[in-house]
Amino acid sequence: MAKIATVVTNMVEDVEYTSPKEALEKAGHELVTIDVKAGTVEGKHGEKIVIDKGIDDVDAKGFDALFIPGGFSPDILRADDRVVAFVKTFMDDMKPVFAICHGPQLLITARTLDGRDATGYKSIQVDLENAGAKFHDEEVFVCQNQLVTSRTPDDLPAFNREIVKLLG
């Protein structure tokens, strides 16, 4: 079973965290929530999320996969160079990475999408294309059996299905 680093902070799109978390845990995987520091954060719609680890207390080597829920959380997180470096490691190592909605913003700032295939929330489409990714306006896109991306909460059934499937 996989140990999944979940980078999340305030203003996350609540259901883009809670729904994949439920699907992944039901499949037997473990999520570890990570922010700039440990504590509690709050989603756009009031969901309280306990942060297990601060970014200085984790090593990407200790995880099997990375999950980035959307909302405004990814944009807040990518202002921190340590979070960006952490995310980059998963992409460089070709470990499974799951990003929905604004989640790919962190992958852009980590400069890891050139030549890759991805989707994301409409507002970041041009950013994804400028980053060198081919944008797919589809509910879910699985790139090289490693990077799974989706657009909005409506895509969660497809997103959850593919991330659980990819982890086997």
Add this chain to the structure above:
Amino acid sequence: MAKIATVVTNMVEDVEYTSPKEALEKAGHELVTIDVKAGTVEGKHGEKIVIDKGIDDVDAKGFDALFIPGGFSPDILRADDRVVAFVKTFMDDMKPVFAICHGPQLLITARTLDGRDATGYKSIQVDLENAGAKFHDEEVFVCQNQLVTSRTPDDLPAFNREIVKLLG
């Protein structure tokens, strides 16, 4: 005196709207607030802002300049193709454009920054560079006496000084 289109919606960084508005009005200019539709929106910190016009009720030709305050407002607005097209017209016509913090996100989605000089909030630096802009980590940057950008609320004194100066 200039008539300034101000594109703004919910989750704007309040002071990045109120402070330039005060400086511009003090200099005798007029701001017209524009969102997807007329009504009232609310800033990140509770500022209530009356929206004068919906995007379908305005024509860029009727304005002398464009102002884009930051926060999460620009990312919400750039999901609307009409707002993106409106913003693009000001850049294409080389009319004065003032954008602070996340404001340049709208200019990226309008594909108007290739070869330009700009600054912005740290989280969008890579997006700006990928869009073809040269990024300047300075409190304010004036590009071709047309495009004025700043990074954060701390830069507001410099931003306000330059936008008022540019309008003469």
